[in-house]
Amino acid sequence: MPVRVAQRNADIAPFLAMEVMERAFAMERDGIDVIHLEIGEPDFPPPPAAVAACSAALSAGETHYTDSRGLAELRDAIAADTERRCGVRVDPGRVIVTSGTSPAMLLVFSLLVDPGDEVVIGTPHYPCYPNFVRVCGGTPVFVPLDPARGYPLDVASVRAALTDRTRAIVVGSPANPTGAIQSAQTLRELAALGLPLVSDEIYDGLVYDGAKVTSALEVTDDAYVLDGFSKRYAMTGFRLGYLIAPEPAVRTLQILQQNLFISANRFVQSAGVAALRDGAASVAAMRDAYDSRRKLLVEGLRGLGFRVEALPQGAFYVFADARGFGEAATDSVAFANTLLERAHVGVTPGRDFGEAGEGWLRFCYAASEDKLQEALARLGPVLGELGG
Numbered sequence: 054m055p056v057r058v059a060q061r062n063a064d065i066a067p068f069l070a071m072e073v074m075e076r077a078f079a080m081e082r083d084g085i086d087v088i089h090l091e092i093g094e095p096d097f098p099p100p101p102a103a104v105a106a107c108s109a110a111l112s113a114g115e116t117h118y119t120d121s122r123g124l125a126e127l128r129d130a131i132a133a134d135t136e137r138r139c140g141v142r143v144d145p146g147r148v149i150v151t152s153g154t155s156p157a158m159l160l161v162f163s164l165l166v167d168p169g170d171e172v173v174i175g176t177p178h179y180p181c182y183p184n185f186v187r188v189c190g191g192t193p194v195f196v197p198l199d200p201a202r203g204y205p206l207d208v209a210s211v212r213a214a215l216t217d218r219t220r221a222i223v224v225g226s227p228a229n230p231t232g233a234i235q236s237a238q239t240l241r242e243l244a245a246l247g248l249p250l251v252s253d254e255i256y257d258g259l260v261y262d263g264a265k266v267t268s269a270l271e272v273t274d275d276a277y278v279l280d281g282f283s284k285r286y287a288m289t290g291f292r293l294g295y296l297i298a299p300e301p302a303v304r305t306l307q308i309l310q311q312n313l314f315i316s317a318n319r320f321v322q323s324a325g326v327a328a329l330r331d332g333a334a335s336v337a338a339m340r341d342a343y344d345s346r347r348k349l350l351v352e353g354l355r356g357l358g359f360r361v362e363a364l365p366q367g368a369f370y371v372f373a374d375a376r377g378f379g380e381a382a383t384d385s386v387a388f389a390n391t392l393l394e395r396a397h398v399g400v401t402p403g404r405d406f407g408e409a410g411e412g413w414l415r416f417c418y419a420a421s422e423d424k425l426q427e428a429l430a431r432l433g434p435v436l437g438e439l440g441g
């Protein structure tokens with residue numbers, strides 16, 4: 054029976070990192086050993102205190118709905134953690150706890166975007182940003198980020214992209230897929246454009262060489278900060294995130310949350326409290342491991358013939374220019390599929406991150422050094438045959 058699908062879905066592309074992962078899972082069910090460098094998922098366990106708190110909450114029967122905005126204890130802890138990390142005092146009343154950062158994005162774009170409105174996004178970009186805008190009937194407007202300059206969001210280009218329909222500017226810092234961190238100066242100049250900043254800060258804390266992340270909260274009151282526990286605390290499967298919004302927006306966001314999601318999981322919120330209380334050592338250990346892995350991976354990829362301009366400053370990805378492989382790399386989806394099928398290494402096609410990413414591949418280094426070495430060893434011969 055044909056299904057009549059609403060037209061707006063036609064513009065929503067598949068999330069290619071997930072597509073590769075799902076293909077890899079199918080290969081694993083057939084007994085093939087695949088190394089996963091495609092999905093942005095820490096290979097570390099969550100902080101032990103988070104697991105213990107989650108189990109204890111379940112055992113204690115804490116299995117009910119919570120306040121739609123989240124447990125007061127967790128909102129207080131998130132406000133205190135935000136102040137610790139970026140030095141800005143945040144009223145816990147501005148925090149809304151969500152089932153991952155992704156639902157927080159839906160809340161924000163639902164709040165800000167009417168059909169026909171525009172949202173400015175630097176590209177290459179996290180694949181889902183434009184799709185959240187499209188789901189709300191809006192149009193993403195892309196501003197290219199220059200790899201040779203370290204992917205700064207060029208304020209003059211953003212200004213030139215603004216129209217009377219622009220409703221927000223998206224900032225991802227540290228960014229997926231590039232690892233780039235936007236400077237305090239860039240954030241200040243973006244804020245001065247007078248539009249809300251939707252700032253995805255989910256990779257804050259996973260930065261290297263003493264880099265400092267500036268939060269949008271430091272430069273404007275008109276900031277919507279998206280954050281969560283998936284990356285920093287290796288808690289992807291818990292599905293726990295949050296949004297920090299300007300006070301006047303909270304009531305509408307609360308109403309949206311009540312209707313769309315009711316609340317985040319009760320016992321998972323207890324895990325969040327424990328992660329914030331006791332997780333710092335786990336985060337530091339993971340960051341140190343990522344730091345040495347990124348060097349290993351960048352060196353290895355360069356050795357294989359990829360072009361990597363600079364060491365990524367944050368997050369856990371290397372965005373590598375594969376165009377040196379000629380014809381084989383022109384279609385990054387086909388290229389990634391070939392590498393999965395022939396080398397049994399999952400990587401993400403650059404196209405996932407926008408047209409600017411075509412001809413590139415993203416490699417995630419949230420995998421052990423042994424796995425990274427093995428992946429490089431598997432890729433070498435296949436790339437050799439493809440013309441590296």
Ligand SMILES: Cc1ncc(COP(=O)(O)O)c(C=O)c1O
Pocket residue numbers: 093152153154155156179225228229253255280281282283289293294
């Ligand atoms: C930049 C960015 N934002 C948000 C998310 C989604 O995070 P969550 O698991 O909290 O929904 C991801 C996941 O890869 C991401 O890379």
